[in-house]
Amino acid sequence: MKINIENLNRKRKISPGKITKICQVVLKSLKKNNIELNIVFVSNQKIRSLNRKYLKSDRATDVLAFDQGPIKEKTVFKNLGDIIVSSDKAFQNAQLFNVTFFEEIALYVIHGILHLLGYDDVKNKDKIIMKEKENAFLKKVSHIF
Helix, strand or coil: CEEEEEECCCCCCCCHHHHHHHHHHHHHHCCCCCEEEEEEEECHHHHHHHHHHHHCCCCCCCEEEEECCCCCCCCCCEEEEEEEEEHHHHHHHHHHHCCCHHHHHHHHHHHHHHHHCCCCCCCHHHHHHHHHHHHHHHHHHHHHC
16 A cells, blocks of 8 residues: 655644554555555645636635556555645634544545545435445544544
């Protein structure tokens, strides 16, 4: 398993070690061991720009997930995709929902991984399933934060 983490939002400190541990717990639980995953932390301004460009939605969101699609050549790791997290949005929502900044970051990372693995939250029934998975994983990784 290979987790690549980059923080482009210097206003918010991120713990790459903790993020990696969360990813490992989630991916191992879902039996996804030979995975490469990219996670980039950005500002509200940057995620709004990406959301506008790729999803035609002109607003800052919390997390975007971009699937890499099928891999044609034989590789050691399957590149699952890219997760873009607004650490500004995590900071704002942590205060709003009375949780820690890192708990909110963990939620966004888990949410992004689930999207890359095919979970969706458009229809209400799918949203319920995804929320249950998120909550189960948050409980499972709570010792990390």
